[in-house]
Amino acid sequence: MLMHDVSEKAYPNDRMIRAVQMDNITKIYEETGTLANNQVNLVLHKGEILCLAGENGAGKTTLMKILYGMERPDTGSIAIYGRRVHINSPLEANRLGIGMVHQHVMLIDDFTVAQNVTLGKEPIIHAVAYDEKRAEQLVEDIILRHHFSIIANQLVSSLSIGQKQQVEIVKMLYRNVDILILDEPTAVLTEQEIRALFVTLRSLIEQGKSLILITHKLNEIKAISDRVAIMRQGRMIAEAKTDSVDEYEISRMMMGKNVGSNIHKPSPVLSGRREIFRVSNVSVIKRDSGNPLLNNISFSSYSGEILGFAGVGGNGLTELEGILTGMLSVSQGTLEYRDTDVTKADTRKLRAMGMAYVPGDRLHTGVALEATVGESLIIHARHRLSRIGFMQRKKLAQYYRTLSHKYAIQGSMHMLTRMLSGGNIQKLILAREIDQWRDLIIFSEPTWGLDSASSQFVYDQIWLLKEQGAAIVLISSNIDEILSLSDKIIVMHRGKIVARFNHSTNEVTKEKIGTYMLGLAHQGATDDD
Amino acid sequence: MMQTLGPILNSAVVIMTPLLLAATGGLFTELSGMLNIALEGLMLIGAFGAIVFTHYSGSMFIGILAGILCSMLLASLIATVSLYLKANVFITGLAANLLVSGLTVVLSFKLFGNKGVVSFVNIPQLPLLHLRWIEKIPVIGNLLMGHNGFVYFSWLLLLLCNFVLYRTPFGLRLQASGLHDQVLVSLGLRPAHYRFIAFLVSGFTCALSGAQLTLNLGAYVPNITAGKGWIALVVIFLGQKRPFGLLVAACIFGLADAFSNFAQGSWDIPADFILAIPYILTLVAIIGVSIYTKRKSRIG
Ligand SMILES: Nc1ncnc2c1ncn2[C@@H]1O[C@H](COP(=O)(O)OP(=O)(O)OP(=O)(O)O)[C@@H](O)[C@H]1O
Ligand SMILES: [Mg+2]
Numbered sequence: 001m002l003m004h005d006v007s008e009k010a011y012p013n014d015r016m017i018r019a020v021q022m023d024n025i026t027k028i029y030e031e032t033g034t035l036a037n038n039q040v041n042l043v044l045h046k047g048e049i050l051c052l053a054g055e056n057g058a059g060k061t062t063l064m065k066i067l068y069g070m071e072r073p074d075t076g077s078i079a080i081y082g083r084r085v086h087i088n089s090p091l092e093a094n095r096l097g098i099g100m101v102h103q104h105v106m107l108i109d110d111f112t113v114a115q116n117v118t119l120g121k122e123p124i125i126h127a128v129a130y131d132e133k134r135a136e137q138l139v140e141d142i143i144l145r146h147h148f149s150i151i152a153n154q155l156v157s158s159l160s161i162g163q164k165q166q167v168e169i170v171k172m173l174y175r176n177v178d179i180l181i182l183d184e185p186t187a188v189l190t191e192q193e194i195r196a197l198f199v200t201l202r203s204l205i206e207q208g209k210s211l212i213l214i215t216h217k218l219n220e221i222k223a224i225s226d227r228v229a230i231m232r233q234g235r236m237i238a239e240a241k242t243d244s245v246d247e248y249e250i251s252r253m254m255m256g257k258n259v260g261s262n263i264h265k266p267s268p269v270l271s272g273r274r275e276i277f278r279v280s281n282v283s284v285i286k287r288d289s290g291n292p293l294l295n296n297i298s299f300s301s302y303s304g305e306i307l308g309f310a311g312v313g314g315n316g317l318t319e320l321e322g323i324l325t326g327m328l329s330v331s332q333g334t335l336e337y338r339d340t341d342v343t344k345a346d347t348r349k350l351r352a353m354g355m356a357y358v359p360g361d362r363l364h365t366g367v368a369l370e371a372t373v374g375e376s377l378i379i380h381a382r383h384r385l386s387r388i389g390f391m392q393r394k395k396l397a398q399y400y401r402t403l404s405h406k407y408a409i410q411g412s413m414h415m416l417t418r419m420l421s422g423g424n425i426q427k428l429i430l431a432r433e434i435d436q437w438r439d440l441i442i443f444s445e446p447t448w449g450l451d452s453a454s455s456q457f458v459y460d461q462i463w464l465l466k467e468q469g470a471a472i473v474l475i476s477s478n479i480d481e482i483l484s485l486s487d488k489i490i491v492m493h494r495g496k497i498v499a500r501f502n503h504s505t506n507e508v509t510k511e512k513i514g515t516y517m518l519g520l521a522h523q524g525a526t527d528d529d
Numbered sequence: 530m531m532q533t534l535g536p537i538l539n540s541a542v543v544i545m546t547p548l549l550l551a552a553t554g555g556l557f558t559e560l561s562g563m564l565n566i567a568l569e570g571l572m573l574i575g576a577f578g579a580i581v582f583t584h585y586s587g588s589m590f591i592g593i594l595a596g597i598l599c600s601m602l603l604a605s606l607i608a609t610v611s612l613y614l615k616a617n618v619f620i621t622g623l624a625a626n627l628l629v630s631g632l633t634v635v636l637s638f639k640l641f642g643n644k645g646v647v648s649f650v651n652i653p654q655l656p657l658l659h660l661r662w663i664e665k666i667p668v669i670g671n672l673l674m675g676h677n678g679f680v681y682f683s684w685l686l687l688l689l690c691n692f693v694l695y696r697t698p699f700g701l702r703l704q705a706s707g708l709h710d711q712v713l714v715s716l717g718l719r720p721a722h723y724r725f726i727a728f729l730v731s732g733f734t735c736a737l738s739g740a741q742l743t744l745n746l747g748a749y750v751p752n753i754t755a756g757k758g759w760i761a762l763v764v765i766f767l768g769q770k771r772p773f774g775l776l777v778a779a780c781i782f783g784l785a786d787a788f789s790n791f792a793q794g795s796w797d798i799p800a801d802f803i804l805a806i807p808y809i810l811t812l813v814a815i816i817g818v819s820i821y822t823k824r825k826s827r828i829g
Contacts, residue, residue, distance in 0.1 A: 069717065070714070089717040090714075090717030091716070091717030091718075092717070093717070094716075106709075106711060106712045106715045107709075108705055108708045108712055109708075109709075110704075111701075111705070111708075115701060116712075119701060119705060119713075119716060120718050129692075130696055130697050130700070130701060
């Protein structure tokens with residue numbers, strides 16, 4: 001049964017303890033005048049998993065930041081276990097037992113896992129010194145208890161995104177939180193990682209904790225949550241027991257309409273395709289580390305063809321993205337772009353030659369957070385939009401209007417990029433890159449953090465690019481995405497290519513790819529085509 | 530050979546000390562994520578304060594304390610304006626430098642009726658440390674001994690700084706505020722807090738650095754710091770933002786300076802050329818270091 005009324009009496013089971021009760025929360029971001037939360041009510045019962053869903057920019061992150069003390073609401077009140085509280089800093093939130101894992105990882109790359117976890121609550125030895133040993137031990141204990149795949153004294157920079165997420169969770173467990181908020185934790189995780197995360201989350205529930213989980217993925221809402229709350233345009237519009245609704249109902253509530261599933265059937269590869277980018281026998285070996293990050297990789301990307309790369313985090317996909325885009329130099333082997341040797345070319349050169357690139361690490365590589373939205377959007381096209389070195393404001397405004405309309409970017413040209421919601425930042429990057437493609441475009445995790453309508457839009461765009469003859473490289477931890485879009489699929493494991501599939505001629509299943517991704521099988525040397 | 534090398538090394542140690550002290554404090558602000566170009570001004574106000582108050586109080590100790598106080602006051606002013614009033618830290622630093630160089634001239638004229646060099650006859654010599662048993666050690670014995678207290682203090686301070694930066698929670702958080710301040714914010718900690726303290730530390734060490742200049746000379750020369758605060762910034766970068774890197778970098782500068790002082794007096798080479806040696810060396814060192822870091826960070 002559905003409840004569109006989110007008032008007090010809407011909660012049938014009053015015997016349940018209310019871990020969190022947020023009443024009438026309104027939040028306006030002063031700088032931009034955005035009404036991000038509009039009289040929102042939210043209840044979290046002890047021991048339950050509540051999924052918070054809603055399209056990009058609906059106000060989910062804002063609501064959770066208010067609960068975590070990072071933003072102050074303009075009106076409304078919060079009660080934790082029935083006691084009215086004022087949460088004006090994350091420290092206060094921690095004291096109340098509330099923890100939050102952010103949409104974008106908040107970690108220091110140059111620190112170890114233990115340092116990141118204990119930062120702000122460091123164990124002390126000899127009255128003043130940081131007790132590194134004890135920190136590592138405490139952290140290692142938590143890691144072991146939850147079967148995480150990280151090591152306490154590892155540098156965070158060497159971790160995959162999935163592992164970084166684990167560090168974030170450990171960080172909160174270290175603080176002994178009792179109410180844990182996770183903002184889109186599954187967005188960048190692989191299927192296996194998501195399954196592992198869910199196991200962790202369930203074990204947290206067994207320990208009596210309560211969770212709020214933000215996600216755009218309907219199947220996850222069904223799989224893990226007890227209740228689901230849905231926001232749209234700053235309002236809480238519906239709230240229901242997960243059992244009582246199906247995926248279609250949820251998506252209808254989110255969008256106000258039904259959204260079909262994202263499955264495309266790959267069309268046959270265009271004839272007359274040209275080889276655009278060739279990677280030959282490339283290895284990347286990091287100094288003072290034995291295992292090569294990439295081990296003798298060869299493949300080619302053709303025009304009008306989508307080449308998908310699948311792999312579990314930490315198996316070379318990040319490095320692959322690096323060498324294709326000139327961000328990482330290769331140790332051995334050669335790279336050719338339209339028959340020009342680009343082994344030593346940097347990103348600037350590759351881009352000048354016609355490469356477009358949607359990076360996985362959007363906040364560092366994709367945009368400058370302190371730049372305005374307009375600036376972020378036109379960074380590549382500044383020559384086109386300027387005359388004798390001066391920007392032409394009118395042209396810029398028009399360019400922005402066109403793209404923001406086409407990609408449904410919510411925001412204005414003059415606000416700072418960091419003020420956009422997570423999904424809108426990604427749309428901004430996609431708009432910029434898709435608009436400037438010439439013959440090669442590299443997508444890394446293109447739909448990370450997008451709601452289903454936006455994801456669908458991106459798939460359509462990729463599809464269109466293919467029809468227009470772009471050579472597309474798609475690196476994604478989302479197997480469904482890889483399967484539904486790619487013409488060819490390459491599976492990576494431990495920096496090696498372990499399998500190649502020609503998806504347009506042979507049916508490939510998710511399970512098959514999964515076994516290769518986990519290194520359970522190896523295809524021997526087969527031909528590219 | 531030893532006859533000429535000995536004095537050069539000895540004077541190198543004295544020359545490098547103010548650089549090392551200022552760089553040590555500057556390292557704190559640098560790691561906290563603030564470009565502190567006010568090192569120069571902080572040194573100058575410390576230098577002026579230290580000798581003036583030594584003169585009036587008759588106690589070098591009180592003089593130095595007063596110099597430290599002046600410098601730390603200025604540092605907290607810079608920090609307040611740039612951290613809490615959100616002014617650009619580069620502009621505030623520049624303003625502080627200009628303010629101090631004007632203020633010291635005005636005060637020197639008001640107090641001593643002189644805008645030029647003011648020498649103080651009642652300032653005692655800085656005591657030099659001699660330990661017989663260390664001096665007996667061949668080669669380095671003489672190098673280690675016979676310096677004033679600032680020299681030894683700068684070494685101690687460097688050790689302390691290394692400890693604080695890498696072995697304490699404070700150091701960890703300080704670095705975090707420089708590397709990714711939003712992480713601290715998300716944990717409910719205030720980056721501005723650590724940056725403020727970093728400014729205070731830089732005020733403290735710069736005051737010592739300046740005090741050594743004036744007290745060693747027994748006189749106040751207008752603009753006595755002569756760009757040493759800026760060179761200290763270079764030392765921080767050359768030293769790869771690591772305490773012992775600072776030591777090496779400051780050493781290089783000290784040696785270059787000492788050598789050019791020596792060569793001026795004894796060799797028949799144009800003085801202009803010799804005076805340029807430290808700067809040429811700086812350039813070479815900077816290029817060398819950046820090549821080295823690039824190599825190191827590269828994969829493969
Ligand atoms: N710091 C800020 N300053 C100004 N506006 C902001 C700021 N943070 C968010 N907003 C705006 O508030 C609205 C809600 O943003 P929020 O991040 O809460 O959305 P969300 O539901 O988390 O979206 P997504 O699924 O894309 O992450 C958006 O329109 C966004 O642009
Ligand atoms: Mg969000």
